[in-house]
Amino acid sequence: MAALRTLVFLALSGVCSCQTSDCSYHGLLAYLNLTASNKVLEIMRPVKNWTQATLIQMDMFVYGILDVNEKFQTVTSHTWTETHWTNEFLTWNPSDFCGIDSVTIPTSMVWLPDVIIEEDCSDSGSVKKDPVVLLESNGTSRSTVRQRLTYTCQLNLTLFPFDTQQCNITFRSMSSDVGSIKLGPVKNGTTLTRISEWFMITQGEWRLVKMETFVEEIVNDRRCWSKLVFTVTLERKPMLYVIILIVPLFYLLVLDLASFFIHEDGGEKLGFKVTILLSISVLLLILKDILPSTEENLPIIAEYCLAVFTLVWLSVLEAMLISFLRALDEPPVPEENGEFKPETICFQPAQPSDCDLLKRILEEVKAARQEVGSQKKKETEPGCYRKLAKIIDHLQLNNRDVQVTGVVSIYQLNT
Template sequence: MKTGHILVFFLGSFIKASGDPIEAQLLSDLFYNYTPMERPINQHRNALKVNLKLTIQQIIDIDEKNQIMKANGWMDMTWNNYRMNWIPEHYDNLTKVRIPYDRIWVPDLLLYNSASERFDPFIHTHITVDHKGNNLYVPPALFESTCKIDVSNFPFDRQNCSLKFGIWTYTGELVDLQFEKGNGTDITEYMPNGEWKLISIDAQRHYIDYKCCPDKFVDITFYICLERRSMFYIINLVLPCILNSLLTLLTFILPAQAGEKITLSITVLLAQIVFMLLVMESMPATSDATPLISKYFTFSLFYVCASVGGTVVVLSLHYFVPEMWGPMSPAMRKLWLEFLPKLLHFKKHENGTYMVAEDPSQKLKCLCNYDIRKDRYEDEKRSSQQPNYQDIRMLRNVHRHLRYVAHKFASDEKWEFARLEWQFAASVLDRLCFYFFTVMVFIATLSTLFAVPSINKGFYPPTVEGYT
C-alpha cells in the first residue's frame, strides 16, 4: 500500500516538473504584486478604452407574447493592460498567454435590457494576453433582451430590437466604451432563421446621465432589424381565410329550396371565428396596435355575419305566406318585380315581365261574370219554340256550381301567384346579396394586400444588401 502511494507521488512530481517552465516563469513575473481589482491604467484620471465587436450567430426566437428576442453569438472585448507586457526574447519568444478571467481585470460588461433570470448573458472564458499588453476577451453568450413588438402589420411586419451593453460600475470617465471600426458587428457566421430575415445591424454609442447616479455612463447599443418571413402565415392563415370568405358567396348561389342555405352560412361564420382565435393565440395582449390580419379577419367576420342575416331574410321571403300576411303592395311590387330585376340584369320573358308565371286575375273571368238570364232572353228571340223552364233551372244550377269552382280556382291561383311573387323577390335579393358581398370580399382583400409593406414599398426604408 505504501509502495503505491510513493509511486503516485513520484509520478505527480514528474508531471509537475515536466510543465513549461518559461510560461510558468512569465506568469509568475506578470502576477508579482498584481491585483485584479486594479483598473489597468497608469494614470487614474485617464479613461481606459475598451473596444467591442458583436458577432451574431443565430436569431433563435422572437417571442411576441412576452416581447423577448433570443439570439446567440459572442462579444469581442479588447483593451490594453499596461501591467501585462513583457519582452518576448526574455521568455523564449513567447508572445501570448491565456489567463483565467477571474485572475485579471475584466470590464463588468452587462446587457442592460436583459430579460434573462441570470441577467449576465456571458459564459466566462480565458483571456488572451499578448506581450504588448493587449487583452482579448471573447465570451460566448445567449442574449435574451426585451424587444418592443409592433404587431400592426402582422404577419408582414418588421421588428426593431436592440442589445444595449454597458459597464455596470465604471462611469464614462473611467472606462470609455467604443465599437470597432465599421458598425461594430460581424455576421460572417450568421445562420439564417426560418421565420425571421435579418435586414441590418447597426451600432450606436450613447453617453447617458441616469437619475440614479451623479455621473454619466457609456453604452453601446446594437440595433437589429428583422423582417418576418410571411409565407407560412399566407399558406396557413391568409389563403384559408380568403377561401372561407369566398364560401360566403356560394351561400347566395345555393337555392333556397335546398334546405342547407342557413347551415352553410353558419358553418362559414364558425370557421371565420376559429381563424381569429388562431391569430389571437400568437399575438401579445396589447391595445397599442391592431394586427393587419386581425383587421382583415374582423372585417371578414362583419360581412360573414351580414351574409347570415341576408340569408335569413332571403329564406323569410321565399317561405312567405301571403294568405296570412297578404300580397305585395304596389310599391313593393314596383321595387322587387320591376326596378331591381332591371338593375340586376334579370332576363325578360315573352310576356313582357321578369316572371314566367302570368297574373291569373284574367283567367276564368268570362265564366265568373257570365249572365245566364241575358243569354236565355237572346235564345227566346231567336227560337220560335217555347222555352223549357226545367232546362233553364238546371242550367242555372250548373252555372252556380261552375261559378263557385271558377272562384275557387281563381282564389287559389291568386294566392299561388302572390307566393311566386315573394319567391321571385327572394331570388332578386339573393342576387343582390351575391353582388354586394362579392364587392365586399374584393375590397377587404385588396385593401389588405395594398397595406402590406412589401407591396407598398414606401412604408419601409430600403433594406441593407448583404443580409439574409
C-alpha cells in the same frame, strides 16, 4: 581583423541572450507577478494614470435566431461576444522569453470590465463565460462569452406577417462612468453581419438582415455613462401565415359570396353561412394565440379578419331576414280531418231526371276547376314580402361584390 571582431561580438551576444532569456511560461508569469494571488491586479482598473479612461472594445456575433415571442415582446438568440481592453501592468518583451507573445491566464487573477446588457432577461444558466483571458505582450486582453441571450424588444406588428423588426442590444458598465470606462466596437456593422451570416446555424422563421453599431453617452444622476448599442434587424418569413390565415380567410369570403346563389327553398343557405362564420371564428382564435393582447397599433391582418367576419355576420343576418319575409307569404296549411263533406251536391228524396242529374254534375266540375285555378294563381304570383326579399337579396349580392373588392384592395395597399 574585422572578421575576427565580428565573430567575437556574435559570441558575446549569444552568451548574453542565453543568460537573460527564459523559454517557459512559468518564467513569464513570475515576471508578471501572476504566480500567486495579486489582489491589486484583480480589483483595480489597470491604468498607470487614473485620469485616463480604459477603452473597452466589444464585438457581438449572432449565430442563431431561436425564437421571437410576440406576446412577451422578447427575442431569443445565440450570441458570441468578444471583449478587448488593455492592461498596462501586464506587458513584456517577447524576445526576452523566446518569442512568447501571448499567454492565457485565469479570469480570477486579473481585472475584468463589469459590462452588462440592459435588455437582458435570460437566466444565468444560459451564459457560458470563457474561464481564461488571452493576454498579449502589449497588454491587450481578450475574453469571450457564449450566451443563449433572451432580450426585450419593442415589436411593431402593424404589418404582420410581412413585418421587419429592429431590436437594440445595449452594453454599459454597471458602476463606472465615461471618465473610467469608454465603450466602442472593434468591427463595423457590415463585417459583423457578414461574419454572423457565415456562422449562422439556425434562423427559423426569421432572417438576419443586418447589424449596426453606434456609441452614445447618456447623462444620468449627474454622471455621464458610455453605451455601446448593437442594432439587429430581423425579417419574418411570411409564407406559413399566408397559407394558414390570409388565403383561407379569402376563400371563406368567396364561399360566402357564392352562397347567394343557393335557392332559399332548399333550406341549406342559412346553415351554410353559419358554418362559414364558425370557420372564421376558429381562424380568429389562432390569430389570438399569436398576437399580443393590445389595442395599440392594431395589425392589418387583424383588421382584415375583422372585416371578413363582419361581412359574413351581416350575410347571416340577411339570410335570416329573407327567410322570415318569405315565410310571411306562405299560405296557411289546411287542416285535414279525413271526413268527406259534400258541399253542393244534395240528393233530393225524389228521383230526379237524368237531364237534371247531368246538369248538376257539370256545375260541380266547373266549380272545382275554378277553385283549383285560383289556388294555382295564388301560388305562382309572389306576395309583397317575397318581392321585398328578392330585392334585398339582389342588392346584398351587388353590395357584397363591392365590399370584397374593397377589402382586398385595402389589404394590398397596406402590404
